[in-house]
Amino acid sequence: MTRSGAAALILAVGAIAALPAIAPPYYVTLMLPFMAYGVVLLGLNLLFGYTGLVSFGHALFIAIGAYTGAVLTTHLAVRQMELILLAAALAAALAAAPVGALCARYVKIYFGMLTLAFGMVFYTFLLKFYRLTGGDEGMRMLRPSLLGSEWSGFSKTAYLVGPYYYFSLGVLVLATLVMWRIVRSPFGLCLQTVRDNPLKAESLGVSVPRYRWSAFMISAVYAGVGGALLATPTGNVDPTLAYWTHSGNIVFMILLGGFSSFFGPLLGAFAFIFLQDAVMSVFPYWRLIFGAILAFIVLFAPGGLMGLLARRRPVEASRA
Amino acid sequence: MLEARDVRKLYGAYVALDGVSLSVREGEFVSIIGPNGAGKSTLINVLTGVLAPSAGVVRFKDRDIAGIGPVALARLGMARSFQLVQIFPELTVLETLQAAAVARLGRGSRLFASLRGDRQVQREALEVAELFGLADRSHHPARSLPQGHKKLLDVASAFALRPDIILLDEPTSGVSTADKHGVMEILVSAAKRIGLRAIIQVEHDMDIVFGYSDRVVALHQGRILADAPPAAIRSDARVVDTVIGRRRGG
Numbered sequence: 307m308t309r310s311g312a313a314a315l316i317l318a319v320g321a322i323a324a325l326p327a328i329a330p331p332y333y334v335t336l337m338l339p340f341m342a343y344g345v346v347l348l349g350l351n352l353l354f355g356y357t358g359l360v361s362f363g364h365a366l367f368i369a370i371g372a373y374t375g376a377v378l379t380t381h382l383a384v385r386q387m388e389l390i391l392l393a394a395a396l397a398a399a400l401a402a403a404p405v406g407a408l409c410a411r412y413v414k415i416y417f418g419m420l421t422l423a424f425g426m427v428f429y430t431f432l433l434k435f436y437r438l439t440g441g442d443e444g445m446r447m448l449r450p451s452l453l454g455s456e457w458s459g460f461s462k463t464a465y466l467v468g469p470y471y472y473f474s475l476g477v478l479v480l481a482t483l484v485m486w487r488i489v490r491s492p493f494g495l496c497l498q499t500v501r502d503n504p505l506k507a508e509s510l511g512v513s514v515p516r517y518r519w520s521a522f523m524i525s526a527v528y529a530g531v532g533g534a535l536l537a538t539p540t541g542n543v544d545p546t547l548a549y550w551t552h553s554g555n556i557v558f559m560i561l562l563g564g565f566s567s568f569f570g571p572l573l574g575a576f577a578f579i580f581l582q583d584a585v586m587s588v589f590p591y592w593r594l595i596f597g598a599i600l601a602f603i604v605l606f607a608p609g610g611l612m613g614l615l616a617r618r619r620p621v622e623a624s625r626a
Numbered sequence: 627m628l629e630a631r632d633v634r635k636l637y638g639a640y641v642a643l644d645g646v647s648l649s650v651r652e653g654e655f656v657s658i659i660g661p662n663g664a665g666k667s668t669l670i671n672v673l674t675g676v677l678a679p680s681a682g683v684v685r686f687k688d689r690d691i692a693g694i695g696p697v698a699l700a701r702l703g704m705a706r707s708f709q710l711v712q713i714f715p716e717l718t719v720l721e722t723l724q725a726a727a728v729a730r731l732g733r734g735s736r737l738f739a740s741l742r743g744d745r746q747v748q749r750e751a752l753e754v755a756e757l758f759g760l761a762d763r764s765h766h767p768a769r770s771l772p773q774g775h776k777k778l779l780d781v782a783s784a785f786a787l788r789p790d791i792i793l794l795d796e797p798t799s800g801v802s803t804a805d806k807h808g809v810m811e812i813l814v815s816a817a818k819r820i821g822l823r824a825i826i827q828v829e830h831d832m833d834i835v836f837g838y839s840d841r842v843v844a845l846h847q848g849r850i851l852a853d854a855p856p857a858a859i860r861s862d863a864r865v866v867d868t869v870i871g872r873r874r875g876g
């Protein structure tokens with residue numbers, strides 16, 4: 307990373323940390339899904355941007371993470387968020403192991419459709435097994451304790467814009483650092499060989515199915531953790547978390563931010579959430595606007611917002 | 627080191643290889659020649675475990691390697707380059723060679739190790755880049771290289787595996803005629819430096835074949851027409867008529 311890039315990153319983290327002190331609570335609570343989706347997208351982009359596999363079913367793992375949190379807090383009296391995140395990661399990994407083993411044998415549309423199919427199978431399970439999952443009403447996610455404290459003196463909003471906000475930020479920063487290390491490791495390099503040219507990768511001794519499966523597993527763990535983070539602010543989990551449009555939304559976020567950049571998906575999550583909020587407040591058919599934006603990105607800005615920023619930089623430099 | 631015995635390969639009713647037997651000993655540079663459709667690429671794919679033979683045996687280092695696949699073969703010490711250039715377009719030259727070094731050293735499962743901090747991987751990749759004259763372009767993305775350099779990178783990455791034996795499918799295709807001997811000199815010198823024990827190449831350019839080979843195997847219609855040193859091949863009338871062709875007025 308360049309010095310200016312590192313400085314921009316520190317500035318961004320500082321600004322996010324300072325936000326609860328300067329912004330209205332409404333906008334601060336909007337940052338919570340950003341941070342949860344940020345974790346999801348870091349993982350999904352390992353699969354998409356670094357391994358070349360587009361999953362249309364990752365909402366499955368978000369839902370697993372969210373329902374794990376709900377089951378633990380409502381039925382098993384486990385309220386520690388740290389344990390919930392661990393359990394969500396483990397549950398997502400357990401589900402991803404067989405799903406990934408099946409899906410990783412395929413690429414392109416076949417991989418995408420298979421992941422979508424598994425996502426919809428889980429959606430139907432959540433919807434129809436009412437006694438286990440609460441059906442279309444879903445389940446409650448009770449307020450978890452953070453770092454050993456229940457923060458019982460805090461109202462719901464104060465809890466969300468205070469301790470939970472900083473806890474989510476901590477998880478996002480940690481997830482980012484871990485992913486930064488992964489993509490710069492020998493393992494990360496092998497993933498990129500698989501993305502660029504599987505035939506050549508195999509001739510060098512890189513086992514393509516094994517690396518695809520490993521990337522799938524890691525991305526599912528990230529989605530599980532993100533799902534558990536996502537559940538607390540809403541206080542309720544329901545089957546739409548696993549629905550295919552939710553998977554579509556997170557792919558959209560990656561495209562919006564730019565999948566060929568490490569931080570692109572984070573920017574995509576941020577832009578998506580705030581854009582969605584802004585558009586929905588003035589126009590009920592927000593998907594219409596988002597559809598047009600998606601078409602624009604695919605046609606004119608395949609590098610997403612990060613691509614546009616990168617293209618702009620030399621122009622600005624030449625003007626200076 | 628490498629031996630194929632009575633290998634047959636059928637594609638439906640079409641016989642691509644028909645009873646091919648071939649052995650490569652340590653220290654040899656063997657060229658496989660033949661007209662289009664003779665079965666050269668099929669033979670390379672069978673020898674490199676990409677294709678399982680319909681019948682016959684392929685052994686490498688006393689192991690049956692028929693159809694074991696390129697990953698297992700690479701780990702066993704056999705590398706290959708392709709007729710059509712195969713690169714990693716988004717990776718730089720150095721990253722491409724690092725990927726080969728990572729695979730060779732079995733470090734691909736290191737999830738949290740720093741690639742940049744792995745001195746052995748860095749050293750090996752840079753050494754191969756220098757051997758192949760690619761060091762000055764080491765930070766260029768592979769997709770931005772001229773075609774001849776892409777070919778060189780494809781071959782160099784196979785060498786970076788430091789294999790015992792390497793199979794080169796038309797190593798000078800896409801390289802200008804003036805540069806072909808230069809490329810071959812680089813290959814031969816790199817082979818010595820990294821301790822390669824044998825080379826097999828498929829090649830159409832007869833100057834290259836006769837200039838560098840210890841032995842030439844001529845294929846025709848899926849069968850071996852001749853297997854002999856270059857001088858004997860040159861004087862074999864059947865090979866000259868079916869594979870090499872006669873010079874006008876010659």
